[in-house]
Amino acid sequence: MKNGRDPVIVGVADAALEGGKFVTKASVLGHAALVAKAAVEEAGLELSDVDGLLTAGMWGVPGPGQLATVTLGEYLNIMPTFVDGTNIGGSAFEAHVAHAAMALREGYCEVALIVYSSDQKSLRSRNLGGRPSVLSMQHETPYGMPTPVGGYAMAAQRHMHEYGTTSENLAEIAVATRKWAQLNPDATRRDPLSIDDVLSSTMISEPLHLLDCCLVTDGAGAIVMTTAERAKDLETKPVAVKGYGEAHTHWAIGEMPDLARLLPAQRAGERAMKMAGVSHSDIDVVEIYDSFTITVLLSLEALGFCKTGEGGDFVSGQRTAPGGAFPMNTSGGGLSALHPGMFGMFLLIEAARQLRGEGGERQVEGAETALVHGTGGTLSSGATVILQKD
């Protein structure tokens, strides 16, 4: 049943990178403002039309980043009357889409702007020393837990133990994702990659190799949402937000209820697909958070694309590569395109572009329905969005 207040995405934008670093010189907030302006302009709107502001980030903490929407609103000189600074890690932006969708349906806002920016690569600010050992982290950080890779490694180890998943299975994901990156002129890593290359890359935290891990880059992205009714007056190809769900279980990996099952993805995915009224066979393109190869494998199982324990078989034979049966992570993902700390924003941007038919060489033919799933923290949070060509 269509309704004039159904939420749609009407603008997306991301910042140009060269070698994983911003091309334009600006502060982290400057990059946020530039992509916000670009996304709003793509939608045929102006920043002064924005009455809903949603953001999450890692900048300015401790300090102005603690009140991220407030600081960003100040920088843009706007006065939003709906705000959401939900930060559940890299999946925050999928949750933001859900929250903006609810606010739009409710009439609580008319134009929602979701923004992310990080200059971690340029600043060399990626935290390598582990998380401050306060509260729950006092029981992990002092043991030399490599964060976040160690937690993902422990989940991979457990999945291998329970289901016989192999490092080759995980490498299939990295290789297929690189093939998509080779079709994306904006991707950071486009050189050829083989399964042997992944397996012979430096072991970081067993069983995860360097090439099982995402890139560390800068990045900024923005999404503009409004109602279907408002979108009629805009010269843009709206993408409908048909379903959404979110959940989280733990932060410290020691508190993960089952290290071989990604419960937040299961819960969020079920809810989103039910709301959208779609089944797995309706999904034409899938964008899944790939902080590490194991993240993808666990997500595929939890989202129900295959049975628990069968993820290794599911990704074998390059099924997720261009031309494969299951087009996934079509930008080149966090593994090969960009990963500015919280990648979920860029999954949404890529899905919107695919549904608008703007994928260029990497366009998935006939893509009408996309599933986007973000994971944040240490397999902690999950948020799913179902998008459809309007």
Next chain:
Amino acid sequence: MSSEKPLPVIDHDSAPYWEAARQGRLDIPLCGDCGKHHFYPRSVCPYCHSDNLRFETVSGRGEVHTFTIARRPAGPAFADDVPYVVALIELEEGPRMMSRIQTDDPEKVHIGAKVEVTFVKATDEVTFPNFKII
């Protein structure tokens, strides 16, 4: 060296646990209502949400639930330790706790390996429960 490594910021929930470790005991909270042990120590039972909790000394035995061999250190403070084994230990009493496996041969560590607690003094205030394969 050890003085440069991150130390736990001890709080009211965790103080009895760290004090016991300093004295060479593994004490974790036990719920007086549902009868379950939990870890990490909280002021409310994570299972039944009772606040009727007390610390109890446990066996110190368990098994490796999962682990990773860190080939790259978690920051410069751990550089001298590489390779080292960080493991999630499932205690006989049920809860899981993160720790280190003390071993000369990280390759021998496997899921399901039986382990026993051993205490490693870091400072006058902090002693870490680590585990050894038995």
